[in-house]
Amino acid sequence: MNYPWPEPGTPLEQVATPMPVIDEDRLAANIARVQTYCDTHGKAFRPHIKTHKIAAIARQQVEAGAVGLNCQKVTEAEVFADAGFDDILITYNILGPAKLVRLKALNARVTKLAVVADSETTVAGLASAFDADRPLSVLVECDTGGKRCGVQTPEAAVALAERIAAAPSLRFGGIMTYPSIGGAAQVEAFMARTMALLAEKGMECPVRSSGGSPDLFSAHLVPSASEHRAGTYVYNDRSMVRAGHCTEDDLAMYILATVVSRPAPDRAVLDSGSKALTSDLLGFSDYGSIVGFEGARIVSLSEEHAVVDISGCTRPFAEIGAMVKVVPNHTCVVTNLFDRMVFHRNGIVTRVENVDARGTVW
Amino acid sequence: MNYPWPEPGTPLEQVATPMPVIDEDRLAANIARVQTYCDTHGKAFRPHIKTHKIAAIARQQVEAGAVGLNCQKVTEAEVFADAGFDDILITYNILGPAKLVRLKALNARVTKLAVVADSETTVAGLASAFDADRPLSVLVECDTGGKRCGVQTPEAAVALAERIAAAPSLRFGGIMTYPSIGGAAQVEAFMARTMALLAEKGMECPVRSSGGSPDLFSAHLVPSASEHRAGTYVYNDRSMVRAGHCTEDDLAMYILATVVSRPAPDRAVLDSGSKALTSDLLGFSDYGSIVGFEGARIVSLSEEHAVVDISGCTRPFAEIGAMVKVVPNHTCVVTNLFDRMVFHRNGIVTRVENVDARGTVW
Structure with missing residues (x-):
């Protein structure tokens, strides 16, 4: 299919959502850090x-x-x-x-x-x-x-x-x-x-x-x-931060999502549902964290909707049409949902790679 | 990729797992039943x-x-x-x-x-x-x-x-x-x-x-x-049976899985992990039911393993290498994981269809 995958040079703000994106520098640093540790x-x-x-x-x-x-x-x-x-x-x-x-x-x-x-x-x-x-x-x-x-x-x-x-x-x-x-x-x-x-x-x-x-x-x-x-x-992912394996600065994957609805004062809805984030909880009680909106909780997922309880958010939540970044609980299962992965450096798309082994059956 | 998708005429026993399969007759009956109801x-x-x-x-x-x-x-x-x-x-x-x-x-x-x-x-x-x-x-x-x-x-x-x-x-x-x-x-x-x-x-x-x-x-x-x-x-799926929408005889999708390990007396492991069943619980406390093995509970999923607690199983569980049928909690998210879907009638493969809109990004 002729998808609108972003061209290199595209700012992430122009990427259509929901879309996982990989930070090139954090990716490289994660690879280097672990290899150095093992070599040592x-x-x-x-x-x-x-x-x-x-x-x-x-x-x-x-x-x-x-x-x-x-x-x-x-x-x-x-x-x-x-x-x-x-x-x-x-x-x-x-x-x-x-x-x-x-x-x-x-x-x-x-x-x-x-x-x-x-x-x-x-x-x-x-x-x-x-x-x-x-x-x-x-x-x-x-x-x-x-x-x-x-x-x-x-x-x-x-x-x-x-x-x-x-x-x-x-x-x-x-x-x-x-x-x-x-x-x-x-x-x-x-x-x-x-x-x-x-x-x-x-x-x-x-x-x-x-x-x-x-x-x-x-x-x-x-x-x-x-x-x-x-x-x-x-x-890395939210579960790796919790395990103490890494810090938030080592998170190489975010899912870009758009606020599609603000139906009630305590509720916002994102377009990153279970077909973008998966339902993996890994011990959490919510489905990912939203960067910059502490206290906002993704309390339920439909397939294409994430319902966010914003009643405890420490600042006004993003408005309809705004893009937010979701840290997934578990990156490995997100990979399994997307045919291609978008990479960026400092918010500018660098490359789009096929997820070569996605869909491998057995 | 050159996958070994089964040819029409193949018995399901020869289909490599994990693989969701659709019962043609139940599919047709589900379509007819609901249309008749709406027409009525x-x-x-x-x-x-x-x-x-x-x-x-x-x-x-x-x-x-x-x-x-x-x-x-x-x-x-x-x-x-x-x-x-x-x-x-x-x-x-x-x-x-x-x-x-x-x-x-x-x-x-x-x-x-x-x-x-x-x-x-x-x-x-x-x-x-x-x-x-x-x-x-x-x-x-x-x-x-x-x-x-x-x-x-x-x-x-x-x-x-x-x-x-x-x-x-x-x-x-x-x-x-x-x-x-x-x-x-x-x-x-x-x-x-x-x-x-x-x-x-x-x-x-x-x-x-x-x-x-x-x-x-x-x-x-x-x-x-x-x-x-x-x-x-x-x-249909396990959640639809629980909701009273249908009976077990109306379940058109099973995931075929193989017992890959029987490491301990109370434990079996299937090859249908979260990348085949997804982690959707939909209110259940386990990740699907295993046809014919009442009391066996899929208590945890890794990406490619399902761990089954067989301590409460009402009869001896399937041995290593045997195929079992898993009723997923939620069929819609399973669809989203597979590039093609295998159909059968009375256990004989009838067709393999592309999941045309899988991987549609937004």
Whole structure:
């Protein structure tokens, strides 16, 4: 479709809303800050592309020193392989013939491809889909307190590692976890114990991969980890400020929105609904904050409307037709709604990038 | 991108997940049931395309007897105008030069185009953007208890109607409301009073448009309304069952998902995360129901994982690799995540349609 995406040089005030926009300088600073931290502490850094899904940003991350990319889906990894990236970790249990066929094709053309597994079922599927002449690297996913996927104990991790190592078509690549927030000590304990048990069996554990943006700057408290993965850090969001990961000056994404109605003294309506902000609360009781209007609360979303309770706003709220900037609770899901992303520097549009991996199905 | 969208004839068991699928027979029955109801009660029916965003479904709705379409954004309306639809109501305050230029171009090629306004600011913008030789039809949006947009009183509605009627480039098209659930009596009172006040001034009120799926089958309780708008009814969802609008047999959309992990006795993980189901709760405390597994609760979503508490499940939960069907809380926002939609009849894929208006920005 012939969208009116803004040309470079357009002032943000002229961008039609709702539209997420990315601050180039903050983006670059976020990339540099995290890479420097990881370099300082001797951790490989592997950015998760889920937050941006844009090849050009992944390139900025790798040029800054990232070791490779982290994807969550086979089709996402395909997009970044097409863009020339040659070190991709898919942190997901890949199951079923359709995906395994695609994964095998991907392994044939990506220099370093790896996936994770947390069950014998997943390992058996991978083992039968791949060949010994082009084995797939598989890491064991470990539940270190995040209570999502992952084997529950170091002993179970070792048992699954042995299953992987025993399959001629697979290589045991190491261990991986997506920890709970504040879980550095648990990650370290789980990893250290697993490595010790593996060593007892004479097995190496090449990669020990931990992750997450909220605790990124605690990665040095996990000496056993060899790499850290993070996605949200690149844009940051309201939840990252709350977690103490960053300040408001590090927020690279705003959603530009327009006040479309002031129907009652205590109420304003923006054009950024759940199809622009998503309904992700991440523990907040409202759907984003509005820059410069402290006390105004986005109390409910329809698909194309955000209802703002302005009764507690510390100054008169913006009038109908005015543009405001919304800090989203969660940037990664906003990315998933837009086909392109608008970048700017000091309020002037610099580029519009395709969100290359948006709409990747599985 | 070269996605593995399923070919017609493919059994759903072979569709890679996560993937929303639409039951052709239930879709057709939902369309027929609502049209028959509206025909019976002498209401024009105007389906809202937000739920499906697919021209082929809009065509089914119009062929069944719908008077025209309801869109929420200018670019959505453009998509459906491109597809040949000639009666479109955009139920939104359109503001700002970029959108007004596009709206004017749309008005030049759509036989019957109308928008709504709830403020003098919106009316003034429309009035200055359009010309007397091709005036735009504008309805006054009224807040009848929904507490979103809309003028607050019948008197305010009439005052705004007079502003519209006084602009040579605009035509007063009537009144429109998006009511609260259970608000039929309020809608009737507001509409009847507004029509009476307009009549006193010798003004006609050509269209009186109410809307919403939850209360659709109460539309006959609003005799003053000439038309009803609804979107969700076409697919239905968990919230519509709860509202009593439909039964589980009328659910046309499921999200196919795969069990990717069974990490602990009380926990299973599906591959349908917030990037497949969205985080819309709509008053529920969990993120969808799993067909055939009563008591299993989707208690949290990551972007690509759904964590299911299976401790209360009334029978053994599905094993790793098995496919399950998730009833989403809210179908309209799922539509907004996928580029294409897979249709089936009795579990066999019938067609794959582009979600034509997905990604329309504003």
